[in-house]
Amino acid sequence: MPELLFSQTYGEEHLVSSPEQASIVLIHGLFGNSDNLSVIRRHFETTHHVLSLDLPDHGKSPRSEKFDFDIWAQQVIDTIVSHNIKCAYIVAHSLGGKVAMRAASLSPTLIQKLVVMDIAPVKYEARHNNVINGLNNVKLDSLTGRKDAMAQLSDYVEDPGTRAFLLKSLYQDDDKNWHWRFNLPLIVRDYPKLSDWPFEGEMYTGDITFIKGQNSNYITSEHQTNIMKQFPNAQAKIVDAGHWLHAEKPQLINTLLTRILRGTDK
Structure with a gap:
């Protein structure tokens, strides 16, 4: 069984007072750690229970012997469940978004909403x-x-x-x-493995929103068909920023995330 990830919880009293409310799970991208999404965490921690994760082989999480989307996704799922969370909203950036998409396909009943920031379910050429x-x-x-x-x-x-x-x-x-x-x-x-996306067909039929940085080429019009095949209920939002959209436009991203998670962004 995969090891649990290093995680930090914030606003935990909100989980006690409102157990039916979904917890917000934050997942960073490649070369990062949980602190990368702290601007989002601080925005939500006064109103929600927030769980901030270090991806495997990042931050303080356990080291592994190989990269595997299924293993990493299962570690995310197991860590969420270990916090007695039965309903989660996941907000994930870049590589974290890929891992979150796979986690949603493996445990769709656990993840009520998924927000993927500036990454698509496709194979990328080397860019690092x-x-x-x-x-x-x-x-x-x-x-x-x-x-x-x-x-x-x-x-x-x-x-x-x-x-x-x-x-x-x-x-x-x-x-x-x-x-x-x-x-x-x-x-x-x-x-090459973490740049890949070795999955085809329908992945997750739940509520998923892709937020694209307008000045970023991580999500392009050519990716739309692939996205809709795998995530048929996907919606898209565009923010005037680059790949690090939450760092460039924190207030705008926090406002947009609030609307998405409340379901008032239609």
Whole structure:
């Protein structure tokens, strides 16, 4: 049985006072951790029970020996169930959205609504080569500090925002040794698998909304047919932002998510 993921709960009193209310589950993307969606978590934690997850091989979650959508999705399901949640709204970004889509297909009665931010159920060509090269260029054994890591990353990663995002997962242990909070060797080895989407046919007939960043190419018009075949009740929203739409337009995303989860966005 897959191990449970590292999770943090917020606004737990709302689950006690209103057990029939769906809990909101937040799932981040590749190279991230649960803190990436904190702007959404803070918005909802005063009114909902919120469960924020670290994907497998990310953050403080267990390390594994291989990437597999079914295994990762089942870990998400098992972690949700372990919190005695019987009804969940999932909000997931990028790779987290792919894992959430697979989880919805495996446990449709658990997931009442699914919001997928800027990812489609398709195979992608490699688009993280510079990031992977930059991470491999960081010499953890001889690192003198974050500025040193930033300089080494910059040899391959030009965007300062991307470098800052990656460095959020850099930490020192009690012995002052540097580590990444994501399992870089596994991600590098299995990158073709996590870029893939090995599923066909109808996946989930529940309530699902795809939010596309207008300035992002992760969801395109060519993906629409594939989306509707697998998720026949899918709706789409477009936000004037890039791939990191929740970071670029936090207030707009929070307002849109509130409407989607309330069912008032029609």
